Amino acid sequence: MCMDILDPAADAIMPGFRRLDLDTTGARIRVAVSTANRGDGPPVLLLHGHPQTHLTWYRVAPRLVEAGCTVVAADLRGYGDSSKPPGGEGHATYAKRAMALDQVEVMRALGHERFAVIGHDRGGRVAHRMALDHPTAVERLALLDIAPTATMYARTNREFATRYFWWxxxxxxxxxxxxxxxxxxxxxxxxxxxxxxxxxxxxNEALFREYLRCYRDPATIHAICEDYRAAASIDLEHDAADADVRVSAPLLALWGAKGTVGALYDVLETWREKATDVRGRALDCGHTLQEEAPEETSAELLRFLKG
Incomplete structure (x- = not known):
């Protein structure tokens, strides 16, 4: 099922996008699809993190569209206005494998068999799993302010646990x-x-109010907890099973110089342990690059997307 959605609040924050609800194998996913180039440009999927929604890309998505990209920004299952299915046995419903499949099916429904994916925070973890499970679909992979999940858990210390207590x-x-x-x-x-x-x-207070509207839903809070529970259990099992598999798509890693990930890890080295073609650098901001440093983030992404 595909339904057009009227969302004046979202349109006011990120205009120029058609909003749809698309059914996947396991969820209903809210997506925003750029209307400026009518799907003629190279497709790019944008995936947000916690506690954001697809609107986190409001300062970057228009720049990608202006450069000719066909942009699809999606709410992950459990977040925003996507559905919140029950967690399931072993938190499997919120395994990154299931969340990645949602987004591959969304892109196929929109006519995109192969595409670039840009993921921030939780969206980056979904994108990493997508590149492993669906290598023929992921043409390029950009990850914002994360190191690999398994690496971060394996190298946990007091400073990381203090800064990222919600993990x-x-x-x-x-x-x-x-x-x-x-x-x-x-x-x-x-x-x-x-x-x-x-x-x-x-x-941006209007943006925050949209995040809060979603966050006040008990189903969203539960889904977010299930996302993190999956990351500490079934996702680690999947990562262990694929320990010798490398991402084949070109990978760009960007992180905030004022944030935690770059302070605690050699970010590029952690991704070189997981992928064959890695590049990237720190930007002068905190965790949310797309909101704090949109011009610099967009420039790096476009340089990468153009090869």
């Missing part, structure tokens, strides 16, 4: 984190975003 809080058994976040979702969300943003003056 360990959200994986606690149902329903402890759900109840604690649900008691005051706005406070948790503001503190979470403020702790990641390092460039003052980049906050």
């Amino acid at each position: 360990f809080f959200l994986i606690q058994p149902f329903d402890l984190p759900e109840r604690m976040i649900g008691a005051d979702p706005e406070h948790f969300l503001r503190k979470h975003i403020a702790g990641q943003t390092k460039n003052p003056g980049t906050e």
Whole structure:
């Protein structure tokens, strides 16, 4: 099923996109598809992280469209206005394998068998799994402010656990984190975003209110916890099974010089352990590159997409 969606709030933040709900094997996915070039340019899939939605790309997506790309920005399952299926046995419903399949099916439904994918945070982890499971679909892979999940868990120390406490809080058994976040979702969300943003003056209150609208839904909070529970369990099993497999697509890694990932890891080296063709660098911002440094982020992405 494919349904056109009227969303005035989203249109006000990120105009020039047609919003659709598309059914996949396991979920219903909200997507925003650029209308400027009517699908003639090279397709690019944008995947957001936690606690954002597809609107996090509001400052980058128009620049990609202006450069000729056909842009598809999607809400991951469990996030934004995509559906929130039950977690399932072993959190399998929120395995990155399942979340990646959603997005491959979305792109196929839109007529794109092969495409570039750009993922920030959780979206980057979905994109990494997509490149492993669907190598013929992923032409190029750009990952924003992450090191590989298995690497980060294997090299955990006190500083990482302090800075990224939610990696360990959200994986606690149902329903402890759900109840604690649900008691005051706005406070948790503001503190979470403020702790990641390092460039003052980049906050957008209208955007935050959209994030909060979604975050106030108990089903969203539960889905986010399931996403992180999957990352600490079934995703690690999948990663271990593919330990000797390398991403074959060209990979661009960008990260915030003021953030945690670059401070604790040699980001390029971690990805060279997982892929055959890696390049990238730090940008002068915090965790959310696409919101804090959109011009520089867009320039790096376009240079990479053009080969």
